[in-house]
Amino acid sequence: MNEKRMLYSDCIRIYEVEETFIDSLGELGLVRLSGDGDDRFVEYDELELLEQFIRWHNDMDINVEGIEALHHMLMRVKLLQAEIDSLKNELQFYRSLI
Template sequence: MSGNRLLYSECLRIYEVEETFIDSLQESGLIDIVDQDNDRFIEYDDLSELEQFIRWYYDMDINVEGIEALHHMLARVRSLQSELNELRNELQFYKSLEH
């Protein structure tokens, strides 16, 4: 391991996943694999998403294209929830001015 990164080979061993699966996630832009000093690493910050992708792929039998779609949809839902919260706060502010 190096700093805030997990060695790629350790990731494969720990999560017991196929290299082709991880590579397909990288090819689709869902995770980043860092090449440094003739080694490959995955950032610790990406591990929680990787774990979710692994569950979807192996436990729920969702292919990489489906994972991409779900990931995009969940990101959009989070964005809309954030926007909704901002609008609610703004509405509360304007309502407080009326009194």
């Protein structure tokens, strides 16, 4: 097994989720799955995000479509926050010239 990925079947067993849940996340592009058939994998760098989606699903009873919407909104907020930080830095620079 590659050091940078986990067997799909191990992921299902460890996280105790249904295949359809992870498949749906993969189809929506929320989690990157690789391989096919019995040799499917989840990349290790995707596991933190997958764990977050599993918590949203189990703890807050959010379906896959809701997870997609929530994830999209959070990514948008992060981008906007980065833009705000950049503009604050630019404003601070111009204020320092006065």
